[in-house]
Amino acid sequence: MIQPNFTPFPELVTEHLLLRQLMMTDTPGIFYLRSEPAILQYIGKEPAATIKEAEEFIELITNNIRNNDGILWAIVLKEDPGNVIGTICFWNLIKEHYRAEIGYALAPAYWRKGIMKEAILEVLEYGFTTMGLHSVEARISARNIPSSAILESTGFVKEAHFKEDFFFRGKFGDTIVYSRFQ
Secondary structure, X not given: OOOOOOOOOOOEEOOOEEEEOOOHHHHHHHHHHOOOHHHHOOOOXXXXXXXXXXXXXXXXXXXXXXXXXXXXXXXXXXXXXXXOOEEEEEEEEEHHHOEEEEEEEEOHHHOOOOHHHHHHHHHXXXXXXXXXXXXXXXXXXXXXXXXXXXXXXXXXXXXXXXXXXXXXXXXXXXXXXXXXXX
8 A cells, every 4th residue: 555645745846847736826727727717618516606716726736746646746846836827736646556646637727738648648657657556547538638638648548538528518528548558
């Protein structure tokens, strides 16, 4: 069984990015990421309506990290470390099976620039080498072709396609499950 320890918080550095801990000063950026329709179009969640919801999200993430139940990194450019442009996380940890689910979001202004691929590869390295994960899964909407492409480009393999297993705003949608192994 894995026993993750996220204290001290593990900052990750790539060629262009700093993956750092969320802070309350990141509230405006988190509000944008959790309320922008282009980001939410495949997620199946209602947009955040208030700054208070973003603050509560940061508190939830902070508690998960403190309890070693999951970890989320703020994605920032090295040259602009105060501006959150995205997030990436391991959540739904299944500690006894050495498995976690990866999740991510990125502001549309930064799409198709290699940023998320760079972040995913760094987080996978951390998950496999430091956390001791054996496998990582990603669950995405079958309509999310860009996310399928990035997962496949980072070594994930499609494992399942669930038909109409998700209901949101009066419609059923399909979920695709991808996995990557150490």
